[in-house]
Amino acid sequence: MWFIPPWVVATMHVDLAAFYPNLGNNANNASYLFFIEYYMPKGVLGLVLAAMIAATISPMTTALNRNAGIFVRNVYQSVINPNATEIQQMRVGKLSTLANGVVSVLAALLFASIKEYSFFDLMMLFGALLQMPLAIPSLLSMVIIKTPDWSAWATLLVGLLVSCFMQFGFDIHWLQPWFGNTPFTHREQVDLTVVAMLFAQIVFTGGFFMCTSLFYSPLQGQRKKEVEGLINNLNSPINKEEEASIDRRQGIYLGRLSQILGSAIIVVGLAFESGLDMLTFIVIGGLILLAGTHLYRSGVKPIPMVIPN
8 A cells, every 4th residue: 555656656657846846856755645636535635644644653652662672571681680670670661662762763863864865765775784684594593493503693793794795895886787788777776776785685694594504513401402492382383371361452442443433434425525536435434444343343252263273
């Protein structure tokens, strides 16, 4: 859904700079506004903005809480204060959330000051430079278990070195002979840089992790029991006794709110629109109403899960 407006505007070859000259080189960021203004029924702009803000805030709050939980459980309680009370953990969690928020704001200001890349390009580069070195050993360690204990950290360091080289030493123009020495546009340079970074991470970082298996030696003692327990847990399905209890009131509350919102959108479409515009409101409201009904039913009466034998 996020990519449909830019795709439509790009397919129609719309000159956004002519419609929004005040944005200058950032006119491409107005693709959502143009799509809503010229292709969607009147009155949808506020609904779309509310949905975009909600979709942005939801993972943001989840990330802040997750990062605070990671710091409290894995750093503060495990290393700094193993005997911390719940009040102390809550206090440290609040401070950690505040610190994460400040860092996020500073990072946003830093990204906004970079004029060469759009926000989307920055997120793609961030994923290729930092997230890939973290993701590769995390994923491969679940597949290739017979590696030395130092393989994950060593692979992370190799991945960071690969990222540094691709960012500061690699020149995208080295690839021009593969494309008939045709000069690259700015868009092509950014896309090829991301692709080259991902390729380098997969080949060199992933290859290094797999090569560490050559240095594997059979485990002994307590470490052997820990790894065998990990393998046993990975191969064992979760039983009902291990499942955490679920507070189903969230489904009831969210379901009711979604039902009210969906019904209100349908009423607005029937009262103020006609023809295709009215149908659009009815479809959007109907989907929200259907989702709300499902959430409410799952809260009132849990949906049984069928586990195959």
